[in-house]
Structure formats: structure tokens, C-alpha cells
Amino acid sequence: MFEIDALRLLVTVAGTGSFTGAATRLNYTQSAVSRRIASLEQQAGGPLFERLPRGVRLNPAGHALHRHAVDVLERLARAEQELAVIHAGQGGPLRVGAFATANISLVPTALRAFKQARPEVEVIATEGRSGTLTQRLADGALDLAVVSDYPSGLPSADGVTTAFLLEDELLVALRREHPLAGAGTIDLWELRDEAWLQDAPAGGPTLLLDACARAGFRPKKLIRIAEWTGKFGYAAAGLGVALVPSLAAWAVPAELVLCRLGDLAPRRTVHIALPAAPLPAARGLRDLLRDTVADGWSRVHEDRPDRT
CATH class of the missing domain: 3.40.190.10 (Periplasmic binding protein-like II)
Structure with a gap:
């Protein structure tokens, strides 16, 4: 596995054409550059540079590694830029x-x-x-x-x-023709004979059952509908009433009215x-x-x- 610093040194030596030039650019000593290039060549399995009377140049193996080194260093530079943007919260x-x-x-x-x-x-x-x-x-x-x-x-x-x-208050959705639809705020007890639409699995605790218990009754009929669109459809057809979180108020269709449940409203x-x-x-x-x-x-x- 080639070290990043060694690849950067390879690219710098190739770019300057000499160990001395690379040493000056990277603030190394010439002997340090020579040792590190020798170590890199050992890792690469053979020479990477032709030693010339003045300077060095890449041999075929060096050209091959240089191509990959440039690609790796460019990718790392892009990664550093991307991480800087992420850590700044701007990208x-x-x-x-x-x-x-x-x-x-x-x-x-x-x-x-x-x-x-x-x-x-x-x-x-x-x-x-x-x-x-x-x-x-x-x-x-x-x-x-x-x-x-x-x-x-x-x-x-x-x-x-x-x-x-x-805090999200739960409201009750009634069809517009329901006798209590215009009441604004109603007592949960007034809905004791209604069929209730809910998505919770049978037997589990629910805000609906807890609220009904506090109001002094247990729903006579529960219709289990998983999706909100289904609940709204059933309620609009007059087949039941449903608790609707205030978060969902904007999704309630025009055929339904939302009423508050006063002090016993589940939250x-x-x-x-x-x-x-x-x-x-x-x-x-x-x-x-x-x-x-x-x-x-x-x-x-x-x-x-x-x-x-």
C-alpha cells in the first residue's frame, strides 16, 4: 500500500525533474527525498526514475504509477473540499x-x-x-x-x-352532516356510540382508548384502517369518526370538520x-x-x- 505522502513526493519529483527541486518545494533535504524515493521504488518492485546527468525523469513504471498518483491526489483534494463544505453546513x-x-x-x-x-x-x-x-x-x-x-x-x-x-393536540374528524359538526368543541362522551377509526393493532395501548376511558366509556366498535387517506374516506362516508393530530389538519378533506375535545383531548x-x-x-x-x-x-x- 503506497502512502499518500510518497505519492505526492513522486508527483513533485516528476514535476520538478530533480530531487533537489522537489526538496526545495516540499521543504525536505535532498537526502530525505532520495531515501523516500528509494523506499517507494522498493515498494513498487523496481526503479521509477531514470537517473540523468542532470536530474531525473520517469521511466515506464514511473509513468504508470504517476498517472494513478495524480488521480488519487486529485480525488483526495476534492474530498477535502467536499468535507469542508459539509462541515461548514453549506453543502x-x-x-x-x-x-x-x-x-x-x-x-x-x-x-x-x-x-x-x-x-x-x-x-x-x-x-x-x-x-x-x-x-x-x-x-x-x-x-x-x-x-x-x-x-x-x-x-x-x-x-x-x-x-x-x-405538543400536538388530537382533534376529532366528523363528516359535515354529523349532528355535532358545528359544535366547535364537543365532549368526548357525546361520541360514545360512534364507530371509531384507528390504525393501532388490536390489544395495544392507544391515545383513543385512554381518552375514552377517562371520559367514562369504551368504544363500541373499532374499525382498523392503516392509512390516513382511508380514515378520511371512511369518516367522509359516515362510517365512523377518527382522531386526527393537529399536525394533519391541512390534509383533512373538505367533506370533514375538525372539532376540539376540550379538557379530555388526547395529546x-x-x-x-x-x-x-x-x-x-x-x-x-x-x-x-x-x-x-x-x-x-x-x-x-x-x-x-x-x-x-
Whole structure:
């Protein structure tokens, strides 16, 4: 295996045409250059230079190694430049993960501001459950993730830190013709006879069941629908009602109305997860997510025209 310094010396000697010239350029002694070239030739299996009365020149073997040395050194120079840009937070990839409803409005709003501020950074977005995203952060496959404590508490992993971002209130989605659709805020008890749409597997803890228990009843019927589009379709058809995170308010179709559930409204918390040594670009996106919540996204979200 050839050392980088030895390859750099080979290129310098070839460029100057002498050991003396290379020594001057690299601030070596001539004897040090001679020893290192001799060591390199030993590694290469034979001479690399023709020794001339004045100076040296590459022989065929030297030309072959010189070609590869130039390529290696150019690649390393490009790598150094790319790493400098990444460490400055002004380029390279940024791998971002979020759970589904965070990707409806919150994360895209922050990413739009991020791309305006750092257009040279390539954002690679992915979606998944919070536990999976946290593990991918720990494995080095993500640079930042937006995660929540639903349904089983805030996930954790070695080397991953989390910071609170917001509290996400769950609303109830009713079709517009529902008798309670115009109430604005309703008592969860008033929905005790409804069929409920949810995606959690049977037998597991859910915010819905916990909230219903606090309200003094257990849902008479649960319809398990995995995707939000399916839940909205069933609710719009009058086949059930569904809890909808406020994060998802902008995705609710016009056939549905969102109502608050008062003091018994279930809530979850949303957090920003980062590795122990986050990239500057990841720290920048973290700050923009906080700004989005504090300054812009919450007002836009609360002003949704058909939210009651």
C-alpha cells in the first residue's frame, strides 16, 4: 500500500525533474527525498526514475504509477473540499426523517426555509415510525429526525439526543352532516356510540382508548384502517369518526370538520432527535423547525379555513 505522502513526493519529483527541486518545494533535504524515493521504488518492485546527468525523469513504471498518483491526489483534494463544505453546513447531503403527519405541513414548511437559506445542501427525506427513525439515527443512517412519543413513549437509542418541539393536540374528524359538526368543541362522551377509526393493532395501548376511558366509556366498535387517506374516506362516508393530530389538519378533506375535545383531548409530544455530534446543517434545520413552530407554522395551522 503506497502512502499518500510518497505519492505526492513522486508527483513533485516528476514535476520538478530533480530531487533537489522537489526538496526545495516540499521543504525536505535532498537526502530525505532520495531515501523516500528509494523506499517507494522498493515498494513498487523496481526503479521509477531514470537517473540523468542532470536530474531525473520517469521511466515506464514511473509513468504508470504517476498517472494513478495524480488521480488519487486529485480525488483526495476534492474530498477535502467536499468535507469542508459539509462541515461548514453549506453543502453535501442532509438525511432527514419524520413520522407521517409531521410530513404534512410542519417539516415541509421548515425545509422550504432551509432550502432558501442553504440551497447547496441536498436534503434526502425519508418517512417512518419514530422508533425506526431513532434507531437509524443511532446507526448513522440519518442526520436529524422528527419523532413523537406516540404510541409507546418517546423512543431512545445510544448516542441520540432529543429536544421538545411542540405538543400536538388530537382533534376529532366528523363528516359535515354529523349532528355535532358545528359544535366547535364537543365532549368526548357525546361520541360514545360512534364507530371509531384507528390504525393501532388490536390489544395495544392507544391515545383513543385512554381518552375514552377517562371520559367514562369504551368504544363500541373499532374499525382498523392503516392509512390516513382511508380514515378520511371512511369518516367522509359516515362510517365512523377518527382522531386526527393537529399536525394533519391541512390534509383533512373538505367533506370533514375538525372539532376540539376540550379538557379530555388526547395529546402527544413531538421532538427533534439528533446524533451526539450533529452536522452544522442538521443544527440549522433544527433551529428552523423551532422557528417554524414559534413564528409561522402554528399561525398558518390555526387559521385553516374549515377548522372549527
